[in-house]
Amino acid sequence: MLPVTRINATTDDLAAIQAQLESMARQMPAMVQGMTAVLETSVPVSLAGYLSAVRSSGMKVVGVSGALLEADAAGLGLPVLPADTGAAKPARGAAQTASVPQSAAPETVPAPAPAARTSSRLIADPIRGGQQIYARGADLTITHQVGAGAEVVADGNIHIYGRLAGRAIAGADGDTQARIFCRRFEPELVAIAGVYAVAEQLHGEWLGKPAQVFLQDGTLKVERLD
Amino acid sequence: MTKIVVVTSGKGGVGKTTTSASFATGLAQRGKKVAVIDFDVGLRNLDLIMGCERRVVFDFVNVIQGEASLRQALIKDKTFPNLHILAASQTRDKEALTPEGVEKVLNDLRSEGFDYVVCDSPAGIERGAHLAMYFADEALVVTNPEVSSVRDSDRVLGLLASKTRRVERNEARIKEHLVLTRYNPARVLKGEMLSLEDVTEILAIPVLGVIPESTAVLNSSNAGTPVITLPDADAGQAYDDLVSRFLGEDRPLRFTTVEKKGLFSKWLGG
Numbered sequence: 148m149l150p151v152t153r154i155n156a157t158t159d160d161l162a163a164i165q166a167q168l169e170s171m172a173r174q175m176p177a178m179v180q181g182m183t184a185v186l187e188t189s190v191p192v193s194l195a196g197y198l199s200a201v202r203s204s205g206m207k208v209v210g211v212s213g214a215l216l217e218a219d220a221a222g223l224g225l226p227v228l229p230a231d232t233g234a235a236k237p238a239r240g241a242a243q244t245a246s247v248p249q250s251a252a253p254e255t256v257p258a259p260a261p262a263a264r265t266s267s268r269l270i271a272d273p274i275r276g277g278q279q280i281y282a283r284g285a286d287l288t289i290t291h292q293v294g295a296g297a298e299v300v301a302d303g304n305i306h307i308y309g310r311l312a313g314r315a316i317a318g319a320d321g322d323t324q325a326r327i328f329c330r331r332f333e334p335e336l337v338a339i340a341g342v343y344a345v346a347e348q349l350h351g352e353w354l355g356k357p358a359q360v361f362l363q364d365g366t367l368k369v370e371r372l373d
Numbered sequence: 374m375t376k377i378v379v380v381t382s383g384k385g386g387v388g389k390t391t392t393s394a395s396f397a398t399g400l401a402q403r404g405k406k407v408a409v410i411d412f413d414v415g416l417r418n419l420d421l422i423m424g425c426e427r428r429v430v431f432d433f434v435n436v437i438q439g440e441a442s443l444r445q446a447l448i449k450d451k452t453f454p455n456l457h458i459l460a461a462s463q464t465r466d467k468e469a470l471t472p473e474g475v476e477k478v479l480n481d482l483r484s485e486g487f488d489y490v491v492c493d494s495p496a497g498i499e500r501g502a503h504l505a506m507y508f509a510d511e512a513l514v515v516t517n518p519e520v521s522s523v524r525d526s527d528r529v530l531g532l533l534a535s536k537t538r539r540v541e542r543n544e545a546r547i548k549e550h551l552v553l554t555r556y557n558p559a560r561v562l563k564g565e566m567l568s569l570e571d572v573t574e575i576l577a578i579p580v581l582g583v584i585p586e587s588t589a590v591l592n593s594s595n596a597g598t599p600v601i602t603l604p605d606a607d608a609g610q611a612y613d614d615l616v617s618r619f620l621g622e623d624r625p626l627r628f629t630t631v632e633k634k635g636l637f638s639k640w641l642g643g
Contacts, residue, residue: 273577275531276524292577294527312575 151209152320154201156188161196168204177281178300178319180205185228187213194219267303274299274313281319295335304328315360316343323362328372332358342367375483377490379509380552381533383525385496387517388554391590393493394422395601395609396513399616401456402601405488408447410459410478412505413495414470417461423450424597425458434462437474443481452602457487467500475504498532507537511548513581517555518566523575526551530576550581552615557586558631569629582615584608585628 172179184206210226217227267286276296287301290308297313302320307329318325318340336345339362357372380393397409411419420426425448431441450456482490494505516526533547560566589606601612614624
């Protein structure tokens with residue numbers, strides 16, 4: 148399934164919108180380039196200007212959502228999509244949760260649809276300081292090390308069969324089931340679905356050991372793997 | 374077939390120019406036709422270490438801008454006639470280096486039949502450093518056994534793997550070699566320096582040479598003779614090993630462990 152990012156304008160200042168998108172594109176070029184986006188707005192804004200600001204950052208706009216943009220959308224040939232209700236979160240990481248014993252899971256949760264995500268990305272070279280890797284809508288497997296100052300990002304899980312000395316960000320598009328696994332845990336930062344911890348908070352018996360990171364009740368947990 | 378070798382590091386003062394000078398001289402000693410180019414426009418040093426600073430008439434930027442021919446600008450080494458130096462400009466700024474200009478000079482050196490072109494990179498990751506590595510076939514990554522140097526070398530290795538012509542053309546990747554300089558096994562034992570094993574673990578590239586911390590390096594730089602030409606100096610021998618290894622010879626690493634002092638040298642205060 149194609150991951151879609153919703154962009155909500157909170158101002159009608161097109162220059163400000165453009166500036167913010169540009170700064171985002173600078174920080175995360177791999178993520179922003181070609182990112183599929185749906186436009187929303189909380190204030191009345193010129194759709195044509197809004198659209199060109201978003202497009203100039205390299206994102207691909209697939210439609211708009213919300214009454215404020217509906218009227219102009221037809222003229223620009225853009226489809227109008229339903230608002231995000233929050234209920235449609237795909238069951239990413241289904242395979243992962245299935246293998247973890249979850250006897251305490253509430254009965255009412257429907258069984259997740261099997262493997263919505265099929266893609267994964269494999270990297271066999273060391274990731275050096277200053278390099279940034281983003282696996283869009285996929286798991287990321289690295290059979291080498293992630294050096295200090297490097298950043299690996301995936302919408303799914305991250306597997307590192309070497310040392311993690313840089314930053315690892317799993318579940319980048321909000322998947323709270325995503326996990327990070329590595330053979331040697333010495334990260335600068337780890338994050339899952341926006342919840343992060345820096346090296347200082349990560350001193351523990353798992354330092355330098357094989358470990359996994361996951362979210363439990365909204366908090367990051369680190370666990371030894373051996 | 375001309376091979377272009379960049380000597381780079383990220384961090385300054387780790388021994389790039391010393392390594393470039395000795396490496397180029399070592400190749401020339403073995404009969405190769407070698408040109409060594411100083412890419413550090415504005416801060417030229419290579420000519421000093423090669424001892425040809427008083428013979429610089431035209432420089433790299435003059436050639437790029439068409440103010441002099443390559444033959445006019447190449448300075449022939451006094452000891453090895455098959456070794457040539459192309460000095461950096463001291464007066465121009467870095468903007469004078471252009472990708473087209475650098476490519477033309479390298480192509481001209483190719484057609485002149487040079488075996489090796491050694492590109493002495495400036496510190497940093499800006500234009501000069503980028504252009505020095507962009508056309509390279511192999512890279513010597515010079516690193517000191519301390520964390521900031523290792524981190525900068527890691528960054529440079531990332532650039533070598535992503536921002537070079539070989540990558541853009543989908544050719545085989547640049548062959549990377551680690552040159553660990555200023556190595557002092559005694560200080561490693563005391564925990565004042567990273568060990569060779571620490572550095573190779575972090576950088577994950579093969580070691581081409583370990584150059585011991587040595588007063589001979591400073592002395593030879595001041596004298597304008599590359600340290601490799603001093604057969605009695607430990608650093609000179611280490612560079613000699615390095616060049617041989619680069620050309621495929623199997624030589625064990627030396628100067629990586631603390632030498633036990635003999636009874637005599639103790640008595641003599643050695």
